[in-house]
Amino acid sequence: MAPRKLAAGNWKMNGTLAALAEIDQILTEYPAPGCEVLICPPATLVQPMAARAEGRLAVGGQDCHAKMSGAHTGDIAATQLKDAGASHVIVGHSERRTDHAETDAQVSAKSVAAHEAGLVAVICVGETEAQRDGGETLDIISAQLAGSVPDCATASNTVIAYEPVWAIGTGRTPTSEQIAEVHALIRDRLVARFDDGADIALLYGGSVKPGNAAEIFAIAHVDGALVGGASLKAADFGPIIAALSAA
Template identity: 80%
Template sequence: MAPRKLAAGNWKMNGTLAALAELDALARDHGEAGVDVLICPPATLIHAMSSRAGQGIAVGGQDCHAKDSGAHTGDISAPQLRDAGASHVIVGHSERRTDHAETDGEVAAKAIAAHKAGLVSVICVGETEAERDGGQTLDVIARQLAGSVPDCATAANTVIAYEPVWAIGTGRTPTGDQIAEVHAAMRDALVRRFGDGADFALLYGGSVKPSNAAEIFAIPHVDGALVGGASLKASDFGPIVAALAAA
């Protein structure tokens, strides 16, 4: 069975209640696009967003703790995300790995917690500029997949997102061949490990925009996108959703 197409938006630390108007516009124009649409807003907006997202748009968190509860000031647990109305959660995003020194093992523990709570984990992997320039890309991706994706992962509870860290804010853009190489390697690694790895949705997360979305979605084994800044406005994210639906 072919992976389900997914357009996921990561709002990062952006958005207040006023931004829900963007969700309304997206739901109105693209809620029935024929592909899965996911918005991961700040935790402060999850409940309000899930209460009005409507059919066709899912809501997720941007991170979760590996434990269900406890003395972890400032953190949020997977059950709490679920209780607030989330259906997904991003784990292992490059900014979490860099800013908070998250290890592959910690990412895997968070994914397990997400699965236990009934959430779909969106597990991020990707190489730095030094690793890309050093010819280590495929080795890094293989290591992160092996360490960050838990044994309980299935195509139903896990999505994999490749984000080339070296292409974020550097002015460098991956070529179609570079994206294709990594996505093919990820697919092969998942098939070897899980058998049904061909069913895992593989997202690309390197500065996807309306202007390049169609080209990216035409690349083999790219089943959707994890979009950052371009997901904040329905006028930008909508065309990306439409391009995925047309791919």
């Protein structure tokens, strides 16, 4: 088994029903891509997108609660995402860690909930600009992996996404050498901890665009991308899918 090639789009808090026309275009132009395609829309669009996609691309949530039900107003359970047609869920995104003060332990608990619901957990890690400038990147990533990835993680139920916080939505992208260094570290840590650690897919995220996708996908241990703004339009996301298919 080799790591899956996955082009994942995170729509964040963007999109209404009208935006589903974008996946129609993707499905028309890339009916049989050479990689897996995943889109994580707002929770309001999970069910209609899954119904529209009919299994031709995967649909995921952007977060889930660590518990399956209860008095948690405004939250969504992994089982509810599964019931709506999702196959994946993003956990530990830097915006959740920053805006909601999520800890590694909470991310790990959410990952376990995702696994128990039958979802693939896309677990995000990444350093801030201050941490990068302070030479702390590898220590931060190692600590996040240790605390955020649960013992039940496998190549079939877990994807790791490295997203340097300072590159998300800024137009700034780390050098190929910087990405390679972090992805090599992640792979080493996973191999040391899990029997199938060599097969867990590693995504890069942070200002991935059609113009730089091929270069990023040529880097060792980069198995795909978690794409933000460029996943909102088929005209942008499609070339990224094509670049990964050709990698």
